[in-house]
Structure formats: C-alpha cells, structure tokens
Amino acid sequence: MGEPILKIRDLYYAYGNGTPALNRIDADIYEGEKIAVIGANGAGKSTFFLNANGVLTPDRGEISYRGMIINKKNLKELRKNIGIVFQDADNQIIASTVMAEVGFGPMNLKLPKEEVLRRVEEALTYMNILDYKDRPPHYLSGGEKKRVSIADIIAMKSEIIIFDEPTAGLDPLNTQMLEEVLVKLGSEGKTMLISTHDVDFVYRWAERAIVFSQGKIIADGTPLKIFQNEEVLKKANLKRPTLMEIYDLLVEKHLLEDTKAYPTSTQAFKEMLGNM
Amino acid sequence: MSTIVLKSEHWDGHTHGDEINHSHHNIRHKHGEGSSIDFYAYASNIRNWNPAFKVSLSLLILVLSIVLNNPYVSLTVIVAMAYLTIIEGGLSIHAYLSILMIPISFILLGTITIGIDFSIQPIGQYNLYLGFFYVFTSQAKLKIMFFLMLKVFAAISAMEMMTLSTPSSEIISVMQRVHVPKLFTELMNLIYRYIFILIDVNIKMRNSANSRLGFCDIKTAWYTFGKIASNLLIVSFKKANAYYDAMEARCYDGDLIFLEEVKEVNTLQIAKAAVFVIFLILLWGFTR
Numbered sequence: 001m002g003e004p005i006l007k008i009r010d011l012y013y014a015y016g017n018g019t020p021a022l023n024r025i026d027a028d029i030y031e032g033e034k035i036a037v038i039g040a041n042g043a044g045k046s047t048f049f050l051n052a053n054g055v056l057t058p059d060r061g062e063i064s065y066r067g068m069i070i071n072k073k074n075l076k077e078l079r080k081n082i083g084i085v086f087q088d089a090d091n092q093i094i095a096s097t098v099m100a101e102v103g104f105g106p107m108n109l110k111l112p113k114e115e116v117l118r119r120v121e122e123a124l125t126y127m128n129i130l131d132y133k134d135r136p137p138h139y140l141s142g143g144e145k146k147r148v149s150i151a152d153i154i155a156m157k158s159e160i161i162i163f164d165e166p167t168a169g170l171d172p173l174n175t176q177m178l179e180e181v182l183v184k185l186g187s188e189g190k191t192m193l194i195s196t197h198d199v200d201f202v203y204r205w206a207e208r209a210i211v212f213s214q215g216k217i218i219a220d221g222t223p224l225k226i227f228q229n230e231e232v233l234k235k236a237n238l239k240r241p242t243l244m245e246i247y248d249l250l251v252e253k254h255l256l257e258d259t260k261a262y263p264t265s266t267q268a269f270k271e272m273l274g275n276m
Numbered sequence: 277m278s279t280i281v282l283k284s285e286h287w288d289g290h291t292h293g294d295e296i297n298h299s300h301h302n303i304r305h306k307h308g309e310g311s312s313i314d315f316y317a318y319a320s321n322i323r324n325w326n327p328a329f330k331v332s333l334s335l336l337i338l339v340l341s342i343v344l345n346n347p348y349v350s351l352t353v354i355v356a357m358a359y360l361t362i363i364e365g366g367l368s369i370h371a372y373l374s375i376l377m378i379p380i381s382f383i384l385l386g387t388i389t390i391g392i393d394f395s396i397q398p399i400g401q402y403n404l405y406l407g408f409f410y411v412f413t414s415q416a417k418l419k420i421m422f423f424l425m426l427k428v429f430a431a432i433s434a435m436e437m438m439t440l441s442t443p444s445s446e447i448i449s450v451m452q453r454v455h456v457p458k459l460f461t462e463l464m465n466l467i468y469r470y471i472f473i474l475i476d477v478n479i480k481m482r483n484s485a486n487s488r489l490g491f492c493d494i495k496t497a498w499y500t501f502g503k504i505a506s507n508l509l510i511v512s513f514k515k516a517n518a519y520y521d522a523m524e525a526r527c528y529d530g531d532l533i534f535l536e537e538v539k540e541v542n543t544l545q546i547a548k549a550a551v552f553v554i555f556l557i558l559l560w561g562f563t564r
Contacts, residue, residue, distance in 0.1 A: 055524045076527060084525045090476075091518040095534050096445035096469055103535025108527035116535055134537070136318060136443065138472035156526065 004028035005159055011061035013051055021047040023215040034186050036202040037195040039212030040237050045195040049162045054078040080109060083153035087164040089145035093137045098148055105156040123155035143174035163194040203241035204264050211236050224262055313439055320441040321366040326541045327446035333549050334438035341430035344560040347423045350430035357433035365441050383428050391421030444468045449536050462532045477511055
C-alpha cells in the first residue's frame with residue numbers, strides 16, 4: 001500500500017465546553033481508498049473532518065500529509081490537498097455567481113487566471129452544470145447547489161475529497177446523481193471520505209469503513225467485517241444493511257447455503273440466486 | 277421565497293413576460309422589491325454588456341440630467357433609458373413602470389411643497405380658500421414643479437437602467453476597480469449573498485411559528501416577532517461560523533477574491549453612448 005497520504009496520530013480536540021469531541025484518534029488514509037465514516041449524530045465525524053482539513057487545530061496529536069508534519073506554516077498545504085464538501089451547500093457557497101463560486105478555491109491558491117478559468121470550466125463540465133455558470137446561487141435548487149458545492153472542490157484538484165453527509169436533504173434522483181459522481185470520481189482513483197447514515201450505501205460503495213462513537217474510533221475495517229460485528233453495531237447504534245439481513249434470513253431458513261459470501265449489490269445477489 | 281423559485285423556473289424571463297408580471301405583484305407585496313429587481317438584473321438581455329460601461333454611462337447621465345437642468349434633456353433621458361431597459365433589456369413595460377413608481381410618493385411629497393404655498397391673504401395667480409387659509413400657486417411655480425419632477429425621474433431612470441441590467445456582484449466589482457476600500461466591497465459582497473440566506477431562514481421560521489398559531493392575535497404576533505428576530509441573530513452567528521469554516525477549508529487567507537468574467541467593451545456601444553451624451557449637451561445648448 002505504500003505510504004499513507006494522511007497520517008493522523010493521537011488526535012485530541014475539545015470544543016469550548018471542555019468535553020472532548022475527538023479523543024485519541026488514529027487513522028491512516030491511503031491513496032485511492034473509498035472510506036465511509038459512520039456514527040451517530042455528534043459522534044465527532046464533522047469535527048474529525050475539520051481537523052483533517054486544518055480548519056480546526058487539534059489540542060493534541062499530530063497530522064502528517066505525505067510524511068510532512070502539519071504545523072502553522074504548512075497548514076495551507078493540507079487545506080489545498082484535502083477538500084471538504086460541506087453538508088449544507090448554503091453554508092459553503094459564498095460568491096454571487098456559480099462561476100465566481102467555483103473559482104473561489106483556485107483563486108485562493110493564487111493560480112494564474114487562465115488556469116482558474118480552465119479549472120472552473122472543467123469542474124462545471126464534470127458536474128454537468130456549465131449552463132448555470134452565470135446564475136446566482138440563490139436562484140438554484142437544492143440539488144443544483146449541491147453540484148456547485150462539489151464542483152467547488154473538484155476545481156481545487158485536491159487529493160482527498162471529504163463529503164460531509166452529502167445525501168442529506170437530497171431527493172432520490174439527486175441522490176442517484178451524487179452516487180454516480182462518487183463512482184466516477186472513484187474510478188479515476190480519487191481518495192474519498194464520506195460520512196453518512198445510509199448503511200446500505202456504505203455496504204455497496206465503500207472499501208473501508210471507520211466507525212465513530214463518542215469521539216472515538218471504535219472500528220476500522222471493511223464494511224462487511226464491521227457489519228458482522230454485533231458489538232460495534234450496538235455501540236454505534238447502527239443497523240445492518242438490508243442485503244446482509246436478507247442473506248442471513250435465507251441462510252437461517254435453509255434456503256441458501258452459508259458460504260459467508262455476502263453479495264454487495266442486488267445484481268450480485270441475483271446472480272447468486274440464479275446459480276442455485 | 278416560493279415566488280422566486282417559481283420565477284427561476286422561467287429563467288428566460290423575457291419569453292414569459294406575462295408570468296413575470298404576474299408573480300412580480302406577489303413578490304412586491306410579500307418580500308419587498310429588492311429580490312425582484314435582483315431577478316430582473318439577472319434576466320436582462322443587456323446583462324452581457326460590460327458592467328463598467330453600464331455603471332459609468334448611467335452615472336454620467338445621472339450627473340448630466342441634474343447639472344444641465346433642462347426639461348428637454350430630462351425627457352430625452354427618460355425615453356432613452358426606458359428604451360434601453362425595455363427594448364434592449366427585454367423587461368416588460370409593466371414591471372418597469374411599477375419599479376419606477378416606487379419612489380413616486382417621495383417625489384410628489386417633495387415637489388408639491390415647491391409648487392404650492394400657503395397664505396392668509398388671497399394672493400397668487402391661482403388660489404383656493406380652505407376655511408382658515410389660502411393655498412396658492414402660479415403657472416411659473418407649477419412649471420418649476422413639473423420640470424423638477426421630470427429631472428428626478430430622469431435621474432432615477434438612469435439609475436434603474438444600471439440596477440435592472442447589472443447584477444450586484446458586477447456593480448461591486450466595478451467599485452473594486454475604482455479602488456473603493458476593500459472593507460466596503462467585501463462587506464457588500466458577503467451581505468448581498470447573505471441577505472438571501474437570511475430571508476430564507478426567516479421565512480422558514482415564520483412558517484413554523486405560523487403553523488403553531490404564533491400569529492393568532494396581535495399580542496402573540498408581536499411576541500413571536502421578537503422571538504424570531506432574536507433567533508435570527510443567533511442563527512446568523514452560527515451561520516457566520518459555518519461560513520468561515522467553509523471559506524478556510526478552501527484556503528481563504530484574509531483576501532476575498534472572486535473570479536470575474538471578462539466582458540468585452542463594445543466600441544460601437546461606446547460610440548453610441550458618446551453620440552447620445554453629445555446630443556444631450558447640444559439639446560441643452562439649443563433650448564437654453
């Protein structure tokens with residue numbers, strides 16, 4: 001696997017009221033990984049993201065990006081290479097036209113204007129919103145705003161993209177659009193971290209899952225392993241993915257042979273049933 | 277906000293003139309004129325003109341119509357600006373007139389006091405006895421009043437030409453280029469973006485209060501209004517924090533710089549504008 005892009009060691013962060021939001025977090029993130037970050041509300045996922053991007057400064061512990069320990073001086077390097085798509089697009093969109101908005105990150109990177117324009121064009125095409133270029137964000141719908149907020153980060157060409165509950169508040173069609181974008185980004189080898197409450201999505205999309213509970217990482221591994229671990233599921237108040245439940249039910253009723261080969265998609269499940 | 281969403285579906289506003297007229301009325305009565313003027317600016321056909329050109333042209337005409345102080349110039353300006361906004365810009369006449377009529381009460385109040393006067397004696401060319409005193413005026417005074425109104429309308433229509441065709445962000449960027457202090461332009465940018473978010477939040481809070489009988493009688497309504505106002509303050513602090521985090525996450529380091537589209541200055545437009553300005557000055561010279 002080589003060296004991790006991001007190495008987080010013994011991270012500790014507390015908000016003003018003193019209770020730790022993150023407590024002794026260790027995590028390594030490798031290139032091209034598709035990671036789901038799961039856990040209840042207030043478990044520390046968002047705080048973890050903000051720390052990983054350098055917006056919040058950890059009280060203790062260290063973060064290193066490609067072997068470089070992050071301090072005040074090279075903080076910008078971290079922000080440049082780790083982008084966050086925030087949960088609420090309205091909290092992220094700052095400019096008054098889509099073009100200016102997507103150009104905000106690249107402009108802050110002090111790139112030449114031609115390069116910024118090229119990147120904006122590219123990111124808007126990628127998200128299929130080139131037509132909205134001159135529109136102000138307040139006349140866009142929720143789904144369109146979400147696309148803009150993703151284009152924001154694509155234009156920065158960061159190595160890791162963090163999505164903070166990207167499907168929150170989206171209709172099924174936009175959720176599907178989002179998942180297509182995630183798959184497309186994944187096929188291009190982008191490293192992604194996504195926090196979500198949708199266990200079915202985690203199960204079918206992620207290669208690795210990190211479970212947060214009360215400011216701590218209580219499990220880190222493949223989704224299959226995590227969803228088989230009753231203790232973790234109980235502690236983090238997680239449900240098992242529907243496909244796993246159905247598989248186990250069929251095994252229990254002796255309708256299916258127990259090979260422990262859980263299918264990851266309905267398609268795979270269909271094939272499995274077809275082979276019987 | 278619902279009306280705005282409805283309107284943005286008809287993005288190509290000029291082809292759906294009637295619908296815009298219709299919802300325009302809703303907007304005016306519901307959330308003030310601001311949002312619809314903003315909308316017209318984005319829908320305008322002359323939006324792609326160079327913003328610096330539009331801003332300086334309208335400022336120049338504003339100054340000219342005040343300095344030249346000539347009714348013929350004022351009339352020409354009113355007609356020319358209406359032409360630019362309605363014919364070139366594609367705004368419906370109805371919408372244009374209703375926007376132009378917003379300041380009408382101020383103008384009438386301001387000019388009537390110049391046109392008429394009060395006296396105990398029956399003096400003046402025309403007078404009207406009102407029991408205790410006379411209201412009197414003269415043809416000359418009425419003329420002054422009428423010319424003043426024309427002048428004010430000319431100035432307003434010059435400004436409206438700019439605001440109805442240039443989105444705020446572009447006006448702000450023009451100000452940036454003429455070195456208005458950064459503090460002001462950055463604040464203007466953020467406030468402009470933020471107003472729409474606050475309106476949205478406010479409508480949501482009002483609706484949720486309304487659904488729980490928060491406005492059932494006057495006393496409760498005032499109480500709810502206060503609660504919403506204070507809540508809005510707290511929410512805006514929270515939002516400001518979230519905003520700042522999001523900006524920092526994208527490498528914001530103290531300078532708010534936005535990407536701007538370069539809109540070519542059209543030489544033909546400048547030539548036409550110059551001809552128009554010269555025409556105004558000549559008109560003034562001949563009718564002085």
